[in-house]
Amino acid sequence: MEIRAATIRQKGGPFRIENLTLDEPRPEEVLIRIVATGMCHTDMVARDQLYDVPLPIVLGHEGAGVVERVGSNVKKVAAGDHVVLTYMWCGHCRPCLQGDLTYCQNFYALNFGGAREDGSSSTRDAHGSLHDHFFGQSSFGTFALTHERNAIKVPREAPLELLGPLGCGIQTGAGAVMNALKVDPGASFAAFGGGAVGLSAVMAARVAGATTIIAVDVVPSRLELARELGATHTVNSRETDPVAAVRKISGGGVEYTLESSGRPEVLRQAIDALAIRGTCGIVGAPALGTEASFDVNGVMTTGKRIIGIIEGDSTPDLFIPTLVELYMQGRFPFDKLVKFYPFDRINEAAEDSEKGITIKPIIRLAL
Numbered sequence: 001m002e003i004r005a006a007t008i009r010q011k012g013g014p015f016r017i018e019n020l021t022l023d024e025p026r027p028e029e030v031l032i033r034i035v036a037t038g039m040c041h042t043d044m045v046a047r048d049q050l051y052d053v054p055l056p057i058v059l060g061h062e063g064a065g066v067v068e069r070v071g072s073n074v075k076k077v078a079a080g081d082h083v084v085l086t087y088m089w090c091g092h093c094r095p096c097l098q099g100d101l102t103y104c105q106n107f108y109a110l111n112f113g114g115a116r117e118d119g120s121s122s123t124r125d126a127h128g129s130l131h132d133h134f135f136g137q138s139s140f141g142t143f144a145l146t147h148e149r150n151a152i153k154v155p156r157e158a159p160l161e162l163l164g165p166l167g168c169g170i171q172t173g174a175g176a177v178m179n180a181l182k183v184d185p186g187a188s189f190a191a192f193g194g195g196a197v198g199l200s201a202v203m204a205a206r207v208a209g210a211t212t213i214i215a216v217d218v219v220p221s222r223l224e225l226a227r228e229l230g231a232t233h234t235v236n237s238r239e240t241d242p243v244a245a246v247r248k249i250s251g252g253g254v255e256y257t258l259e260s261s262g263r264p265e266v267l268r269q270a271i272d273a274l275a276i277r278g279t280c281g282i283v284g285a286p287a288l289g290t291e292a293s294f295d296v297n298g299v300m301t302t303g304k305r306i307i308g309i310i311e312g313d314s315t316p317d318l319f320i321p322t323l324v325e326l327y328m329q330g331r332f333p334f335d336k337l338v339k340f341y342p343f344d345r346i347n348e349a350a351e352d353s354e355k356g357i358t359i360k361p362i363i364r365l366a367l
């Protein structure tokens with residue numbers, strides 16, 4: 001079928017909206033009419049080739065839409081269902097079999113490889129095949145083809161155009177707090193980085209019952225929003241030493257920190273700001289090969305833990321509907337992070353996001 005989709009043909013972009021052809025779904029696949037797709041930092045990482053992603057490609061990995069048609073073996077969803085598209089996992093490797101879907105051994109190939117697991121793609125222009133299946137979806141287009149596995153059914157009462165970011169950025173921050181760190185009632189937590197992931201973590205920490213919630217960032221408007229979303233304290237790390245500030249507020253260090261800025265020096269701060277036996281979660285992605293340092297004795301003698309977290313350790317079929325429910329109850333107001341852009345302003349959305357003007361852009365593919 002004919003679609004309109006945004007392609008990246010060279011390192012650094014720009015996104016170009018083109019008319020392309022998309023194949024019909026295979027037996028286990030789902031064709032989705034995309035309503036709106038969030039833009040995530042990882043789209044820019046792929047555009048700028050900080051990760052090795054083949055070009056030309058259709059990006060987009062926070063899609064939300066309506067099921068148009070399903071393949072003959074699909075059982076999970078049916079035509080007309082509202083779905084959020086999330087990351088892809090293989091379902092047959094050891095981590096997948098253990099339920100650790102976000103640590104699938106084939107995660108990189110399935111999410112960044114630009115093709116299905118068998119190496120095929122489903123998008124073409126007049127000259128031949130393009131790369132697609134970015135995070136199993138490539139949803140910067142009017143339609144997307146996914147495996148039924150990463151199409152997550154959501155309630156029809158929820159505002160579909162808002163829900164795409166739950167598939168990646170929002171579940172990354174919220175899941176890090178709720179599933180990975182398991183922040184508990186009465187705990188102290190500090191989010192280093194106040195973008196979409198960090199602010200989602202702040203909201204989740206409030207839901208989890210943390211009583212000291214500190215947001216650390218350099219942009220005053222983000223810190224202000226963090227207060228609105230549940231932060232009990234904010235620290236502008238351009239003005240003050242964030243480690244000293246967090247240690248002072250919490251009386252010696254916080255039990256949990258989350259590093260979402262992707263900067264090694266901030267990771268160091270997030271480790272140093274921990275209390276004895278505290279845990280630091282890493283969700284910020286720097287360029288491949290980046291190394292960071294910490295004081296070995298400082299970590300060892302205090303029993304600190306440092307853990308990597310992908311996609312908030314989320315089992316999407318369970319966790320995404322939970323986040324929708326929390327939103328509908330007014331307890332997880334992630335709509336305060338978003339700004340909508342029409343499809344033909346997708347490059348402006350990327351620019352606003354990189355400048356920090358917009359926390360979470362959402363591209364509308366259909367009205």
Ligand SMILES: [Zn+2]
Pocket residue numbers: 089090091092093094095096103104105106107
């Ligand atoms: Zn797997």
Ligand SMILES: [Zn+2]
Pocket residue numbers: 040041042043061168169
């Ligand atoms: Zn993402």
